[in-house]
Amino acid sequence: MRPERDTPLVDLLDRLLVRGAVLSADLIITVGGVPLIGLSLRALIASMETMLDYGLMEDWDKSTREWYSSRSIQKPIPEGEVLFQSFGYLWSGSEIHGWRPGVLYLTENRIVIWRRNPPDMLMDLPVSSILCLEKEIDISPRMLSDDASEGPQIINIKHRDGTVRIRLREYDEFYRVLGRLSFPRIAAPT
């Protein structure tokens, strides 16, 4: 298949406004004494959802707005900048034994797993409470398939009040970002 360029306008906006490219860091940047105005749309427009908040798409995409309205009450309240996010699972060992899917968000202070529908905060853990991470070997049949090495990893997060068990595909990136938060006590997983 060949790449297409006749994409919706929102794709372009996503790149030019949301992702930004160069010089989009601060409102006023001084380089060598030369004041630059790098008008940060990152600050104003952090995502498509924020663009909708700002009414930027008022006349453009009715269905997108309706979709957003229906979901806006279901958003978790972010606490600080999201440094890592990924689809993941939390093991529930109480009412129902099984993996509960959600989106894992890592901020400077917390790790949360948020289920969008029905809305529920499945896990909310202060980063400062984490003692160590342990990678678990999954010996269930499906994990022994050909792609087992590339599959989601099961990680036990030991914290001050116990242990939580999560399953995550982009584990390495998660660990890298968590490590960057300079918590040297979090030992490299084994």
Next chain:
Amino acid sequence: MNRGGISLTAADEMGSSQGDDGRYLYAVVLASEAKDLGEIGVDKRCVYMVPSGNLAAVVHACPPSPYDLKAEAVHERVLEHSYVLDVATVLFGTVLPFSFNVIVRGSDQTVEDWLSKNRSQLRDQLFRLKGHSEYSVQLYCDEEALRTRVAIIDEDTVDQNKVIENATRGSAYLRKRGFELKIKDAVSMEISKVADEMTNHVRSISLEMKVEGGSSSVPEQYKKMRRVANLTCLVDADKIGMLGSALDHINHMDGFSVRFSGPWAPFSFVRLKEIMQ
């Protein structure tokens, strides 16, 4: 070069009390000569190049104030900005793209000084990205179709249906529920397997790859499907055919659709934070 002789709209005239002592930045390119690209810029402004050594910034002169984001014309302006980047890419190859509404306070000399001061990093970035463009690869799945496929493949399905038919009401409910969970799990694993396969293909062909979050838009034709992977990759122009073939294979799998868009200027792969802050 028609730098000063720019016709202003009524709205511009109202906002231009400070004069055109700002420079709207589109891109930095490898070029050593000043060149006028014509009135192709945002609000039909005259776009030109400010060279410094073998680098040049693609700019237009403007008042040192931002464009109003809420203005009705904002989408038109974004398209115009994008057009300038496309023209610059055709003329000069790789560009370091600026996001919309980045304005330098000062004159051409300010831009020239800034280029000069940061020459080595800008050059490094341009050479790193040379010959590469940014592409977006998204994987969508039709969960219903996938559920049906997984259920057909599952050897237990027929036996399970017989057991449920012959079981008591309570037992049948529990068995049915257990069977549904099994199918759901199998669907999740199939999605995970295909998403991983696609990600590995893209990673192996790309110079760099990023896994995006879920915030970007979903086109109308995929609205009824679930997006299960969203990647942005930096790919050599010579490898696009190879990437297309790999994605074609996944696009033909039952229950999955791949969306492959680009080429874009390398918005997601420019690393200049250290010289911008």
